Amino acid sequence: MSVPANVPILTSEAMRAAEAACAASGVSLSELMDRAGAAIADIAWRMAAGSPILILCGPGNNGGDGYVAARLLAERGAEVRVAALADPATELARAARALWTGAVEPLDRDLAPAALIVDALFGVGLSRPLPYELIENLQSLAGRRVLAVDVPSGVASDGVRDWSPPLPADVTVALGALKPAHVLLPTAPHCGQVLLARIGIDAGGTMRTLPSVSSTKPDVAAHKFSRGMVLVRAGPMPGAAGLASAAALRAGAGYVVLSGSDHAPFSAIIAEDGAGYADRLGDARIGAVIVGPGYPVSDALDDDVMAALDAGKPLVLDAAAIAAALPRLHQLDGAVPAILTPHEGEFARAFPGLSGSKIDRALAAAAFAQAVVVYKGADTIIAAPDGRVVAAWPGSPWLATAGTGDVLAGACGAMLARGGDAFDAAVAAVGWHIARAARIGPGLVADDLVADDLVRECND
Numbered sequence: 001m002s003v004p005a006n007v008p009i010l011t012s013e014a015m016r017a018a019e020a021a022c023a024a025s026g027v028s029l030s031e032l033m034d035r036a037g038a039a040i041a042d043i044a045w046r047m048a049a050g051s052p053i054l055i056l057c058g059p060g061n062n063g064g065d066g067y068v069a070a071r072l073l074a075e076r077g078a079e080v081r082v083a084a085l086a087d088p089a090t091e092l093a094r095a096a097r098a099l100w101t102g103a104v105e106p107l108d109r110d111l112a113p114a115a116l117i118v119d120a121l122f123g124v125g126l127s128r129p130l131p132y133e134l135i136e137n138l139q140s141l142a143g144r145r146v147l148a149v150d151v152p153s154g155v156a157s158d159g160v161r162d163w164s165p166p167l168p169a170d171v172t173v174a175l176g177a178l179k180p181a182h183v184l185l186p187t188a189p190h191c192g193q194v195l196l197a198r199i200g201i202d203a204g205g206t207m208r209t210l211p212s213v214s215s216t217k218p219d220v221a222a223h224k225f226s227r228g229m230v231l232v233r234a235g236p237m238p239g240a241a242g243l244a245s246a247a248a249l250r251a252g253a254g255y256v257v258l259s260g261s262d263h264a265p266f267s268a269i270i271a272e273d274g275a276g277y278a279d280r281l282g283d284a285r286i287g288a289v290i291v292g293p294g295y296p297v298s299d300a301l302d303d304d305v306m307a308a309l310d311a312g313k314p315l316v317l318d319a320a321a322i323a324a325a326l327p328r329l330h331q332l333d334g335a336v337p338a339i340l341t342p343h344e345g346e347f348a349r350a351f352p353g354l355s356g357s358k359i360d361r362a363l364a365a366a367a368f369a370q371a372v373v374v375y376k377g378a379d380t381i382i383a384a385p386d387g388r389v390v391a392a393w394p395g396s397p398w399l400a401t402a403g404t405g406d407v408l409a410g411a412c413g414a415m416l417a418r419g420g421d422a423f424d425a426a427v428a429a430v431g432w433h434i435a436r437a438a439r440i441g442p443g444l445v446a447d448d449l450v451a452d453d454l455v456r457e458c459n460d
């Protein structure tokens with residue numbers, strides 16, 4: 001499973017607007033369909049490697065793409081068959097089918113499979129679950145390689161509904177832009193390897209996949225404070241704050257203070273008595289404060305969160321600190337740069353009653369809090385109050401273990417303490433976290449993410 005780095009993601013509504021803009025600039029929808037069909041034919045040709053191909057065509061333009069691909073594959077000498085669910089219902093699909101000179105078989109229970117199945121039944125126009133009979137017929141074709149056109153049929157492309165496709169894809173060719181379903185659970189794993197065929201659409205937009213991680217070398221004139229100073233406030237479980245402080249150092253902070261714990265994991269971390277917290281918040285050199293790791297709901301947490309908010313420092317709020325800060329953050333209306341890092345349960349507690357896809361909910365939460373939200377999970381979404389979104393699918397499954405969230409909070413603190421945009425800092429931290437996890441893989445425990453042998457390996 002993979003998606004290309006740093007490419008646009010569009011909802012079906014935004015996709016239609018992009019198509020319309022394309023048409024207005026002189027590129028017809030028919031031309032776009034030809035380009036889509038050509039991209040699919042190229043990939044199908046490579047996947048089939050000479051074996052027979054069966055293309056399943058639906059009634060809309062997704063089916064139209066399938067007919068174009070069938071024609072181009074046949075022209076290249078591929079052994080290709082077409083089966084249709086229904087007659088074409090759009091002008092473009094009718095025109096594409098008219099140019100297909102081969103037979104069109106019915107898509108029923110007697111349909112013989114082929115080594116490669118191209119699924120061009122439904123794309124962004126799917127408006128309801130698939131009929132039961134079709135699901136059964138498709139399931140009888142399972143077990144072959146499947147190439148999905150735009151999205152695996154049966155998937156709701158905007159990621160609002162969790163419909164699963166009866167024919168999960170090995171490869172999905174996203175047309176023009178990726179769609180939310182390619183990067184959100186539960187649909188993303190059904191898309192296999194997602195490739196983007198740009199087909200000349202200017203997909204601009206504010207949603208993208210995670211960019212590749214670039215290592216940022218300190219400035220030649222750097223000193224420890226210019227690289228960013230981070231204050232981590234420990235709660236009753238100081239191990240979590242210790243992990244966050246170690247991660248902040250590893251992620252590039254030049255100076256890290258751990259307040260309220262004498263369990264500093266590295267000698268380079270300044271462990272301080274908790275009584276000095278208020279004074280430290282007044283330290284002008286501090287570039288980011290982290291509150292929340294290992295700190296359950298309590299009056300003390302509320303006090304520490306309020307003190308940090310009142311100090312006006314850029315903040316990373318994790319776990320119970322998120323709900324504790326929310327009313328005040330909302331009032332502050334973005335005056336304090338903040339990154340919130342909730343997992344599913346924390347998100348539901350802090351932002352009850354939101355609806356829509358995970359992207360919609362992350363955006364609504366960011367707008368309410370006027371803060372950057374890193375809505376964690378295997379399909380982490382980073383959302384900014386101004387509407388920017390980065391989707392981090394697929395993360396690393398090895399991160400599903402205790403303490404990795406504390407490490408992410410620490411990395412967010414390091415990136416935020418450098419100064420600059422909180423959204424960019426959160427994106428860099430998520431990329432750093434996933435890249436390190438990918439290096440470790442099986443057996444990962446959170447401490448490994450901050451271990452020195454990994455530093456040596458990463459520097460090899």
Ligand SMILES: NC(=O)C1=CN([C@@H]2O[C@H](COP(=O)(O)OP(=O)(O)OC[C@H]3O[C@@H](n4cnc5c(N)ncnc54)[C@H](OP(=O)(O)O)[C@@H]3O)[C@@H](O)[C@H]2O)[C@@H](O)CC1
Nearest residue numbers: 032033059060061062122123124125126127128129130150
């Ligand atoms: N982006 C681009 O620039 C380009 C996009 N292109 C392609 O166009 C695709 C979108 O095409 P599209 O809008 O025609 O929708 P599509 O997915 O084919 O399905 C709509 C049809 O399905 C029907 N239908 C819906 N649900 C159903 C159900 N459960 N069970 C049964 N029927 C159901 C629906 O009928 P209705 O709901 O009206 O009854 C309608 O007839 C897009 O994904 C991409 O592949 C390229 O060609 C060119 C460039």
Ligand SMILES: [K+]
Nearest residue numbers: 119122151153
């Ligand atoms: K499809």
